[in-house]
Amino acid sequence: MSHAEITDRIVANVNGEIILLSDIRKQTLLLKNLKETGDAKIPDSALTEEAILRKMIDEKIMAHYAKENNVTIKESEIDKAIERIKVENGFTGDVLTKLLEQDGMSMEQYREKLRDQMLIRRISGIEVGPVTISDEEVKNFYRKNKRIFTEQGKVRASHIVLLLPEDASAEKVSEVERKINSIMKEIRGGADFAEMARKYSQDGSSVNGGDLGWFSKGKMLPDFERVAFSMEKGEVSSPIRTRFGYHIIKVVDREEPKATLFKDVAEGIRRKISADASVLKRREWLERLRAQAYVEILY
CATH class of the missing domain: 1.10.4030.10 (Porin chaperone SurA, peptide-binding domain)
Incomplete structure (x- = not known):
């Protein structure tokens, strides 16, 4: 061979x-x-x-x-x-x-x-061959999948963070808690949030007064995000702890979820249904x- x-x-x-x-x-x-x-x-x-x-x-x-x-x-x-x-x-x-x-x-x-x-x-x-999709099929798809065509809500927030390792000693935790509570007291007394962030916050956003910009769900730490999205515009949170340390959050602005109009997505839906039907055929x-x-x- x-x-x-x-x-x-x-x-x-x-x-x-x-x-x-x-x-x-x-x-x-x-x-x-x-x-x-x-x-x-x-x-x-x-x-x-x-x-x-x-x-x-x-x-x-x-x-x-x-x-x-x-x-x-x-x-x-x-x-x-x-x-x-x-x-x-x-x-x-x-x-x-x-x-x-x-x-x-x-x-x-x-x-x-x-x-x-x-x-x-x-x-x-x-x-x-081409697959013809009726207007009713397009409308039904939109009605059944409205969640897909809903823009996520967004929040614009600022924060003040005091960094604290997760394995910090009890003494260090107490020290940081006292400091964040002192900052919180000043804010409740009328201190400007942005100025306090510039003075005390320990991350890169401090130079911008703690401004984190706009973000949607899934972009921040879960605990941070849960608090931020539960607040109203202009509201300031109590101190919360994440794996980075203690934060005070201020919601600067927010946009609620909104559905995309049917007329703006109808042709895209038609193309998708047609493509899916062609694959099956x-x-x-x-x-x-x-x-x-x-x-x-x-x-």
Whole structure:
């Protein structure tokens, strides 16, 4: 047995067309390179040889169905596709040929690969086609998913913080508590909050009078956030402790949650429902093709 026979073998027969182990490994390497360079977002689950084999089988099934139904791709269409690829990537013909050779592929093999990809897109468009979504479907989706179309409430707050490690000694805790309560007393006595923050606060916001800017839920520490969102505009909290230390919070302004108007999201909803319906329709079509195809897996 030769070395080539040991390192390469048939792993699948799809309607009489074979898939080699080397085909899978070339595709795996290509996808991993695309992921590493950031040119494509590919989940790790799609990079296993088993997942790539399933995808290659599906592609051969669809391309075979297209050919059976006399769907064709002209050589001029492939020429145009290659020209687009060269222009978009700044390649000359020689550069593209060398890159293909590095991947173990000839230009003729690449053209056949493009032909199959174009056949799949064309037959998918014919079989799946556009999905028409009614106005009532769009309205129902909006009504059932109002939470998605509601802008989160926001708070603009300032704070004064005295830093205190979580493992501080009881003596240190008492010292900081006395100091924060003294500051609180001055504020209740009419001291300006911003001036007190500039004077006493121990984080970077002190130079801005403790101003933390606007924030929505999920942006701050849970305990800090819970208090801030429970307060009214202009209200000042009692001292609270978080893992950073003791805070006094002042809510400078707030915006309540508000629903986005239906007219502003209707077209986006229509596109989403249509896309979801197309995915489902394509999946059902592909399942029918799989059932009709001859597939022998030898992996």
